[in-house]
Every structure is written in C-alpha cells, then in structure tokens.
Amino acid sequence: MVSAEPKPILQVEKLTKHFGGLAAVKDVSFEVRQGQIFGFIGPNGAGKTTLFSLIAGALKPTSGSVHSHGKNIVGMKPFARVKQGIARTHQIVRPFRDMTVLENVQVAVHFGRNSVSSARQARERAMAVLSAVGIDKLANTRAAILSVGQQKRLEIARALATDPHLLLCDEICGGLTHAETDAMLQLLRSIRDKGTTVMYVEHDVKAITAVCDRIMVLNYGQKLAEGTPDHIQNDPAVIEAYLGTSAARSK
Amino acid sequence: MSSSSAAQLHVSRRRDAILPAVLLVVFVVLPLLLSSPNINRLLFVTFLWITTSVAWNILGGFTGQVSFGFAVFYGVGAYTAALIINAGVSPYLAFPAAGASAAIVSLMVSLPTFRLRGPYFAIATIGVSEAVRVVMTNVEFTGGASGYRIVEHVPFRQLEHYYTALALAAIAIAVSAYIAQTKFGYGLKAIRQDEDAASAIGVNPYTYKLRAHAVAGALTGMAGGVFARYAAFIHPQGVFGFQTSVSILLMPVIGGIGTVWGPVIGGGVFGIVEEEIVASFPQIHLLLYGCLLIAIVLFEPGGILGGLRKLAGRIRGKRRT
Numbered sequence: 001m002v003s004a005e006p007k008p009i010l011q012v013e014k015l016t017k018h019f020g021g022l023a024a025v026k027d028v029s030f031e032v033r034q035g036q037i038f039g040f041i042g043p044n045g046a047g048k049t050t051l052f053s054l055i056a057g058a059l060k061p062t063s064g065s066v067h068s069h070g071k072n073i074v075g076m077k078p079f080a081r082v083k084q085g086i087a088r089t090h091q092i093v094r095p096f097r098d099m100t101v102l103e104n105v106q107v108a109v110h111f112g113r114n115s116v117s118s119a120r121q122a123r124e125r126a127m128a129v130l131s132a133v134g135i136d137k138l139a140n141t142r143a144a145i146l147s148v149g150q151q152k153r154l155e156i157a158r159a160l161a162t163d164p165h166l167l168l169c170d171e172i173c174g175g176l177t178h179a180e181t182d183a184m185l186q187l188l189r190s191i192r193d194k195g196t197t198v199m200y201v202e203h204d205v206k207a208i209t210a211v212c213d214r215i216m217v218l219n220y221g222q223k224l225a226e227g228t229p230d231h232i233q234n235d236p237a238v239i240e241a242y243l244g245t246s247a248a249r250s251k
Numbered sequence: 252m253s254s255s256s257a258a259q260l261h262v263s264r265r266r267d268a269i270l271p272a273v274l275l276v277v278f279v280v281l282p283l284l285l286s287s288p289n290i291n292r293l294l295f296v297t298f299l300w301i302t303t304s305v306a307w308n309i310l311g312g313f314t315g316q317v318s319f320g321f322a323v324f325y326g327v328g329a330y331t332a333a334l335i336i337n338a339g340v341s342p343y344l345a346f347p348a349a350g351a352s353a354a355i356v357s358l359m360v361s362l363p364t365f366r367l368r369g370p371y372f373a374i375a376t377i378g379v380s381e382a383v384r385v386v387m388t389n390v391e392f393t394g395g396a397s398g399y400r401i402v403e404h405v406p407f408r409q410l411e412h413y414y415t416a417l418a419l420a421a422i423a424i425a426v427s428a429y430i431a432q433t434k435f436g437y438g439l440k441a442i443r444q445d446e447d448a449a450s451a452i453g454v455n456p457y458t459y460k461l462r463a464h465a466v467a468g469a470l471t472g473m474a475g476g477v478f479a480r481y482a483a484f485i486h487p488q489g490v491f492g493f494q495t496s497v498s499i500l501l502m503p504v505i506g507g508i509g510t511v512w513g514p515v516i517g518g519g520v521f522g523i524v525e526e527e528i529v530a531s532f533p534q535i536h537l538l539l540y541g542c543l544l545i546a547i548v549l550f551e552p553g554g555i556l557g558g559l560r561k562l563a564g565r566i567r568g569k570r571r572t
Contacts, residue, residue, distance in 0.1 A: 056451070058447070077450065077455075078447075078450045078451050079449075079450045079451075079452075079453050079454055079455045079456075080455075082451070082452060082453035083453060087451070087452070088451055090448065090451070094445050094447070094448040094451075095448075096440070096441055096444040096445060096448065096449075097444060098440075098444060099440065099441075099444070103437070106437065107437045107438065107440075107441045107449075107452060107454070108452040108453070110434040110437055110438065111434075111438060111441075111452055111453035111454045112452065112453050113453070115434075115453065116434075117433075117434050119432060119433065119434065119437075122434070158452055159451075159452070161452070162452050162453055
C-alpha cells in the first residue's frame with residue numbers, strides 16, 4: 001500500500017439497523033479509501049447484505065451516518081446516490097429483460113452521474129463500457145436470454161455506466177465456475193486500476209482474499225475485525241467465527 | 252457505434268416515416284373524395300379514440316402503470332373546453348387549455364396514487380375516477396347529472412372537426428414516437444421493467460411517472476375537448492363514465508401495449524367496430540369486450556401488432572428454409 005494514505009471516499013459511523021427487536025447491523029464503523037477494493041465477509045446472517053443495502057440506499061438505518069465525500073447521504077434515495085457517484089450491482093441479477101444489452105447500459109449512461117441526453121452519444125459511451133467489461137459482442141442480444149455469468153457482467157456494466165466513484169458489488173461471483181470467478185476478479189482489479197473504488201461483498205472467502213486490499217469481517221451484525229487479507233486470515237477471532245473455538249486454539 | 256450503423260439507423264428511421272406520411276395524406280384527402288358525413292363522423296370519433304389510446308399507452312404501456320381512470324382527463328378536458336367555448340373564446344385556445352387542465356388534474360391524482368405500486372395503483376385510479384364522476388354529477392354550475400350544453404355562434408362545419416381530430420391524433424402519435432426514442436422514453440421503459448433497478452441507475456421513478464401521467468393526461472384532455480365541441484352536449488355519465496376509462500384501456504391492449512403503433516391499430520379497430528357492436532349487442536357489448544380482453548391476455552399479450560410480428564417472422568423463417 002502507498003504510505004501517503006489516500007483520502008476516504010466513504011465514511012460509515014456507528015451504523016445500526018434494527019428489524020423489530022433484532023439488530024441486523026450494530027454500531028458498525030469503517031472507512032473506504034480511494035483506489036481500494038474493500039471487501040466484507042462474514043458467516044450467514046452476519047448482516048452483510050443489510051449493511052450493503054444501507055450503503056446503497058435500499059434500506060434506511062435506525063441510527064448512525066454514512067458520509068460520501070464528506071456529505072451525509074443517509075435518507076438519500078438510490079437514484080440520488082447515483083448522482084453522488086455511488087452505484088450498485090444486485091446479488092440476484094435484475095436486467096431490463098426486454099431491452100438489449102446495449103439499451104440496458106445506455107439507460108444507465110442517460111441517467112448516471114454525468115448524465116447524457118443525446119441517444120447517440122449515450123450509445124457510444126455504453127459501447128465503450130461494454131468493451132471494458134467484455135460483453136460488447138452481445139450488444140444487440142436481448143438481456144433476458146443471457147447466461148448467468150453474462151448477466152452478472154451486465155450488472156457491472158450497467159453500474160459502471162453511471163460513472164461512479166464507488167462501485168458496490170454484491171456477490172458477483174455467486175453461481176460462477178472457477179474460471180469465470182477468476183475472470184470476474186480480474187475485471188474488478190481492472191476497474192480499480194482505472195480509478196473506481198470498489199466495495200465488494202462475497203460469500204466466498206477465497207475470492208475476497210484474492211482480490212481485496214482491505215477486508216472487514218462481520219459477525220452477528222457487529223464488526224469483528226478489519227485489516228489486510230493476510231492480517232484477517234491469521235486473526236484468531238475470525239478463525240473462531242468461521243471454524244469454531246478449537247480450531248482457533250490449535251492455531 | 253460505428254458510423255455505418257448510425258447511417259443505417261437514419262435510413263430505417265426515414266423509411267419508418269413513409270407509411271405514416273402516406274396514411275396522413277390519405278386521411279386528409281379522403282373526406283374530400285367521399286364527402287360522406289357518416290364516414291367523416293366515424294373517422295372523427297376514431298381519431299379521438301386513437302389519441303386517447305396512444306396517450307394511455309405512454310403511461311400504461313411505456314411506463315407500465317395501468318390506470319383505470321383516464322375518463323377523469325377526458326371529462327376534465329371536455330368540461331374545460333366547454334366552459335371556455337361558451338365564454339366566447341376560440342375553440343383553438345380552448346383545446347390547449349383543456350389539455351393543460353387535464354395535466355394539472357393528473358398531477359393531483361399522481362401525488363397520492365403513485366405512492367402505490369402495480370395493482371394498488373390501478374385500484375386507486377378506479378376510486379379517483381368514480382369520485383370525480385360523482386362530484387361532477389352534483390356540481391350545479393355545469394348542470395350536474397343533466398349535462399352541459401355547448402353553444403357556438405358559428406355554423407357547424409363537420410370537416411373542421413374532422414381535421415382537428417386528425418391533427419390531434421397525428422400530434423399524439425408524433426409525441427409517442429418521439430418519446431420512445433429519447434432519454435425520457437428509456438427512463439419510462441426502465442421503470443416498467445424493474446422500478447428498483449431503474450432507481451439504482453439514477454432514474455427517479457416518482458418524477459418520471461408523474462411526467463408520463465401529465466403528458467398522457469394532457470393528450471386525453473385535448474381529445475375530450477375536441478369531442479365536447481363536436482357533440483355540443485356532454486354529461487358526467489358519458490365523459491366521466493367508467494366505460495370511457497375501460498375503452499381507453501382496452502384499445503392499446505387490443506393493438507399491442509408498450510409499442511408506438513400498437514395503440515394506433517387498437518384505436519383504429521375499436522373506433523370502427525365499436526358502434527357496430529354497441530348497435531348490434533346493446534345488452535352484452537361490455538361482456539364481449541371482457542371476453543376479448545381475457546382472450547388477448549391469455550393468447551396474444553402482444554395484441555394485434557404482436558400477432559402480426561410473429562406471423563411475419565414465421566413467414567420469413569419459412570422462406571429461408
């Protein structure tokens with residue numbers, strides 16, 4: 001990592017979300033710095049998806065704050081967050097099924113952070129995004145008939161087309177083969193290298209540790225640990241959460 | 252996109268404009284050749300149905316928000332135009348005013364109802380529509396249930412009405428075709444397919460639905476105004492009637508929902524057939540519409556246009572083999 005710390009792009013402070021009596025996320029604080037791939041992992045029910053939805057704006061927190069570029073975005077709807085430079089992918093893909101791949105991405109260019117009105121210009125920029133994500137050959141295919149892997153790429157292309165500062169990726173490798181997963185992680189790295197900060201949630205610990213610069217571990221809605229992949233893999237608390245107490249002791 | 256495919260797009264767009272232009276010329280010349288008042292009247296009504304059908308499709312087809320309440324706009328437009336014409340103002344100022352007042356009413360309807368989604372929105376529009384009808388039935392200065400008469404101190408010229416309706420239908424189709432290929436139209440289509448996904452890429456579903464509703468309301472209101480001037484007498488059970496709402500919804504479904512030309516075909520077919528059906532089966536014509544609606548939804552959700560496209564695809568496929 002660079003010694004001069006890059007500035008934080010997202011600051012989350014004491015974020016809490018209650019569903020009835022249950023605290024799905026409790027007092028979670030962290031910072032995502034520019035140019036990172038920031039991952040979070042945790043066992044089932046740890047609150048990953050809830051935390052993700054709070055940052056994307058699909059859910060409202062019970063308390064706490066989320067600052068983007070120093071501006072509090074709690075209460076902002078997802079479409080307003082897009083204008084702030086925060087875009088997301090969906091764990092269960094949600095393409096506009098009756099549109100072509102190109103049209104799907106074109107809409108995102110029209111309505112993204114630097115929104116474009118001219119249809120021709122929007123199509124050009126959409127084509128460029130499709131090439132970057134590697135699905136330009138499918139431009140005129142209807143989104144409904146793509147394979148799962150292609151649809152996951154379309155999700156990323158559509159989110160990228162809004163020209164975000166911060167890209168939120170929700171389990172983009174779920175259901176993919178090993179080769180597809182590797183290609184997807186390579187894509188994430190290339191997105192980061194082009195200057196977009198990435199926040200990445202995944203079930204697959206291997207995928208997360210392979211690609212992330214920094215990782216946060218959640219357990220029972222609370223932050224358990226945070227650090228570099230090496231640090232996380234050797235943290236006894238993390239091992240205990242994943243593998244049980246005896247495994248942690250034998251380490 | 253490469254420049255050659257952009258050029259192709261241009262050519263195909265120009266080709267797409269040929270048939271509508273020919274049809275427009277035909278309908279401009281037709282009454283002069285036939286000079287049949289009866290056919291003129293039938294076509295006049297058909298043009299108005301096409302206008303409302305195209306208008307409904309902007310909200311119901313492009314945006315996916317099914318409304319059972321378009322009689323509100325038709326009626327508001329009709330009464331607005333009627334009041335203005337009776338005040339001695341030119342009808343050609345009354346029609347835009349009818350559109351404007353319907354658009355304003357659409358915003359008033361939108362604000363509460365677009366808090367609801369899908370079927371709940373549809374049900375709410377029925378409630379609003381019926382409430383407006385009941386209120387208009389009891390408002391005294393427009394004659395309440397016994398209706399309202401429009402008096403113009405100029406001789407009646409049927410062709411003037413005919414061309415007004417034709418122009419309005421042409422405007423409605425042009426607006427619809429234009430919307431379909433702009434940023435606005437893409438936003439609407441995204442909302443129809445997945446409102447949350449649309450929001451996640453920066454589309455504000457609420458304001459976009461509001462705008463689509465206003466455009467659709469304005470066009471429908473103008474159609475109501477043109478109708479009121481022709482009919483010279485309007486009453487709440489007619490222009491505000493639930494049957495008017497159902498007719499406006501039925502036409503785009505028959506023709507092909509969500510397309511530019513489907514609602515035009517639907518409006519054309521409905522306009523020409525409707526009177527015959529009402530005359531031949533006065534007791535059960537609504538039942539026939541119901542059966543037709545069920546048949547379309549079950550067997551050909553794409554309507555007439557969807558069916559034709561499938562047929563054309565099959566013929567082309569056979570020729571190739």
